[in-house]
Amino acid sequence: MAIIINLDVMLAKRKMSLTELSERVGITIANLSVLKTGKAKAIRLSTLEAICKALDCQPGDILEYRKNH
Structure with a gap:
């Protein structure tokens, strides 16, 4: 899928567990x-x-589009 979920990255940046x-x-x-x-x-x-709201971020911080992924 060309949409990448960067939830793990944002969790790490906010030092928050799942x-x-x-x-x-x-x-x-x-x-x-x-x-x-x-x-x-x-x-x-x-x-x-x-x-x-919980991670104090924008949707684009979590969702990413990669053309040839």
């Missing part, structure tokens, strides 16, 4: 893990908004 993000956002660790590993096929805008 467990802490899960608690702040109200999404299961399993679902966040699917997103983090790039196996998710879709993400709700409300979920993206909650993640951005």
Whole structure:
């Protein structure tokens, strides 16, 4: 897929664990893990908004488009 999920990068930059993000956002660790590993096929805008709020970042910090990936 040409869309890359950089959730792990943002978690590292914010020194936050997946467990802490899960608690702040109200999404299961399993679902966040699917997103983090790039196996998710879709993400709700409300979920993206909650993640951005918890990580104090922009959607573009998490989602990246690579042409030939």
